[in-house]
Amino acid sequence: MNTPAPRAARVTPISGFPEYLPAERIVEQYFLDVIRETFELHGYPSIETRAVEPVDRLLGKGGDADKEVYGVTRLAADEDEDAGEVEFGLHFDLTVPFARYVLENAGRLSFPFRRYQIQKVWRGERPQEGRYREFTQADIDVVDVGELSSHYEAEIPLVMAEIFAKLPIGRMTIQVNNRKIPEGFYRGIGIDDITGTLRIVDKLDKVGPEKVQGMLEEAGCTSEQAEQCLALAAIRTDDLGFVEQVRALGVEHPTLDEGLEALSRVIRTGMENAPGALVADLKIARGLDYYTGTVYETQLEGYESWGSFCSGGRYDALASDGRTTYPGVGISIGVSRLLGLLLGKGLLTASRSTPACVLVAVNDEEGRPESTRIATALRSRGVPCEVAPKPAKFGKQIRYAERRGIPYVWFPGAGEDGGDQVKDIRSGEQVDARPDVWQPPAEDLRPQILRREG
């Protein structure tokens, strides 16, 4: 250890790659626990896919994905190899890897196949608040062979509604639409460019109805057609009332009928099983082309400007090997984005920065074995604890606990009869206790996730 210490390289954060402090991580882990438990409560098994996919598969979905894909190369790769060719890239969502996984394992999976997947994903875009280059997503999807029953489109948002109800966050609203509604509606009024029109209407929240009207007319719509599109997009109901409102616009098309029926099933299921969680919102489009039926977007009440924390939809061709097509429906929570907001705004904190509920004090180094035995006894009954690092003055040991938010300090042999005592350092109350029977109040056993109104 006598190397002359080289000047330490300055450490700097890397933009878009967030790292939490222990107290924040406790909040994140709580969220992940709730998400996982709820997914499993609904019978979803878990898979994990590798972090990399072949670049051509990542780019295969088309669009402008290429800019956001991180390539993975070996630093020692031959320099005379074609440096421009990167074989592997980090996945930028969990849907593309899942589709590949389904194809690869089709012979060994039972269909309809459902799974959940909670993993990091990477996107090489400019980060800003709530948008990162490395972040965690939690997905559920159901995929079948050839045909996928539509009831899954109604069941999948119930899982997310249950998660949002359990988490100590505000009110989450899952907004649902069915692409067949605008598609049939547009065709019914003589618009042919369905996706182009959807893309424009999708900007409604950002630019407002006047601009959308103008953009639609620029794209070739008559002003009557544009007005009709805006009238459809304005419909939003938390019950089946949207059907009547669409009918009142007087447009007829078989695809429109299909869409209204499908969305009605979703909303009805929501009303029965997760009252208040779902709302039919006919302006929800989702920019991505591959959604074909139901689409979901989720907003946190009071933070609508933060956009969607949880979205997804139905794909009629999630995966295809050329002979067989696998339709699917899925929905995904942006865990990092949600936490980034809630922690960043100080709306959530953990009651302590460690799982330890008890600090077992050490009287002197000769007493450490006794303290360790006490800790072992507490742990054997599920009480998280740690032993003090040094036999410092008790004031120091108490302060060690206080700094970390550990609520109890255990004093070996402090009782009048030579037995132990445990002190609640918040109240100062100190009582006789035995390590083989003492139990903290249930709310102290684990760190609490505290919500601050803000």
Place this chain on the structure above:
RNA sequence: GUGGGUGUAGCUCAGCUGGUAGAGCGCUGCGUUGUGGUCGCAGAUGUCGCGGGUUCAAGUCCCGUCACUCACCCCA
């Protein structure tokens, strides 16, 4: 990718028209010879992001560069 802002102690920041590096919080010790939080006293901590230039002299002015950050685009 385009445009703005900011880089000084562990953190938040001050530092004027260039003249020897500061505060608060936090941290350590003591008051308090084994039960914290309050209070008082004492103390430690800096490649002033990096490189170059101007100058007798640069945290300060100029050029470059890097990083972080905000907005646009797009998404979770």
